[in-house]
Amino acid sequence: MALGLREKHKLDKLKRIRTAARTLFLEKGFDGATTRKVAEMAGVSHATVFLYAKDKRDLLFLVFNDDLDRVAEEARGAVDPSASMLDQLTQLLGPFYRYFAQDSMIGLLGIHEYTTAVASDSPQMQRVKQRAESMLAGICSVIDACKASGTVVEAVDSSRATQVIRAIYMAEMDAWLRTPPLDCEAGVQSLRAALGLLFMGLRA
Structure with a gap:
């Protein structure tokens, strides 16, 4: 079954968040990376990040x-x-x-x-x-x-x-x-x- 537009958008956000998080953890380490910076790099709101990860x-x-x-x-x-x-x-x-x-x-x-x-x-x-x-x-x-x-x-x-x-x-x-x-x-x-x-x- 083909994904609806909403599901596609959710998957796209997840992919961007995951990619941004990987990049920042590699560049800054765990302590140096922040959820706000992940959100900024992924192009999503800070609140959106917490829909996919608790912390x-x-x-x-x-x-x-x-x-x-x-x-x-x-x-x-x-x-x-x-x-x-x-x-x-x-x-x-x-x-x-x-x-x-x-x-x-x-x-x-x-x-x-x-x-x-x-x-x-x-x-x-x-x-x-x-x-x-x-x-x-x-x-x-x-x-x-x-x-x-x-x-x-x-x-x-x-x-x-x-x-x-x-x-x-x-x-x-x-x-x-x-x-x-x-x-x-x-x-x-x-x-x-x-x-x-x-x-x-x-x-x-």
Whole structure:
């Protein structure tokens, strides 16, 4: 069904707001960017910005939520259940490296602001939380499947292991984003090395 004129105008405003916000966050950083400046650059009223984002932090997540939802969906679909646990986790998490290689500063801002906004109930933050929960579920599913196949010991607490793996991923992603020029392959290999250390259990 073709979009009506009103819907087209709303989508156009959203696109302009998102583009302006991305530009300002990259140029000014999170603290330096303002919602008023975003509105001015997007050619909309200040009040219009708040129809799409609750506050400046919400505006940051508005910049990349659609993209990351798509990346997450594609990553889940690319997981090969017959592969090793390490390969499956690489298939699940690796695509995010390729995405953030395009906008490392946006990635760093997102990681930092996520850790300080987990209690927010804004629409954009809820999408971030849903994506995080989906990632945790994906990691847990890989662990459970490997337990069922006998490649991971049954005694492993899947939930706790999932949290540890995600923590390693977040730390690796943060460190990688801070070391330009970004090399996706090097970032993913570093993640694999860190996860491999976990899987070996530091045993003698």
